[in-house]
Amino acid sequence: MFRIGQGFDVHQLTEGRPLIIGGITIPYEKGLLGHSDADVLLHTISDACLGAIGEGDIGRHFPDTDPEFKDADSAKLMEHVWQLVKEKGYELVNADCTIIAQKPKMAPYIQQMKERIAQLLDADSEQINVKATTTEKLGFTGRGEGIASQVAVLLKKVNV
Numbered sequence: 001m002f003r004i005g006q007g008f009d010v011h012q013l014t015e016g017r018p019l020i021i022g023g024i025t026i027p028y029e030k031g032l033l034g035h036s037d038a039d040v041l042l043h044t045i046s047d048a049c050l051g052a053i054g055e056g057d058i059g060r061h062f063p064d065t066d067p068e069f070k071d072a073d074s075a076k077l078m079e080h081v082w083q084l085v086k087e088k089g090y091e092l093v094n095a096d097c098t099i100i101a102q103k104p105k106m107a108p109y110i111q112q113m114k115e116r117i118a119q120l121l122d123a124d125s126e127q128i129n130v131k132a133t134t135t136e137k138l139g140f141t142g143r144g145e146g147i148a149s150q151v152a153v154l155l156k157k158v159n160v
């Protein structure tokens with residue numbers, strides 16, 4: 001049995017924060033603002049996984065009003081989500097991820113992101129696709145006010 005999930009998330013860019021995307025710290029003049037470390041891509045993957053197993057979203061599991069999650073490492077949150085997926089008896093078929101950012105250039109960091117995401121999802125990096133697009137200077141992403149991402153995941157019931 002297969003289950004599909006999709007996710008979408010946005011975080012604002014601001015000065016004085018590190019830019020962490022897909023578990024990788026990217027050198028840039030701004031970083032993403034959030035209650036946690038604001039790793040927009042790991043949040044989106046987590047939401048897609050929760051969607052696939054019918055478990056709501058990360059805001060439900062990790063409320064942004066809870067001090068426990070202040071400055072949380074999003075990799076740890078995603079590990080918790082992946083544990084829920086495994087407890088329901090699923091494994092990853094593939095994940096397809098899009099980062100929507102005018103700047104900085106993501107291409108040099110894509111392979112590292114794929115490897116880190118694969119590690120967190122008990123997968124091989126070939127099962128993870130990460131791509132990036134600008135919005136041709138249009139909209140909030142195009143003006144460099146924030147970064148968005150979209151993810152689709154496919155899960156498969158593990159044969160027992």
Ligand SMILES: Nc1ccn([C@@H]2O[C@H](COP(=O)(O)O)[C@@H](O)[C@H]2O)c(=O)n1
Pocket residue numbers: 100101102103104105106107108131132133134135136
């Ligand atoms: N933040 C980004 C955005 C884009 N890329 C790469 O550049 C290619 C062209 O982008 P367009 O928005 O003009 O389609 C895109 O296909 C990505 O490979 C990037 O690395 N980082």
Ligand SMILES: C[C@@]1(CO)OP(=O)(O)OP(=O)(O)OC[C@H]1O
Pocket residue numbers: 009033034035036037038039043058059060062063064065069070071072
């Ligand atoms: C991750 C959480 C929890 O720290 O906070 P944020 O970093 O603000 O991220 P968001 O994607 O807005 O929602 C999920 C939150 O509950």
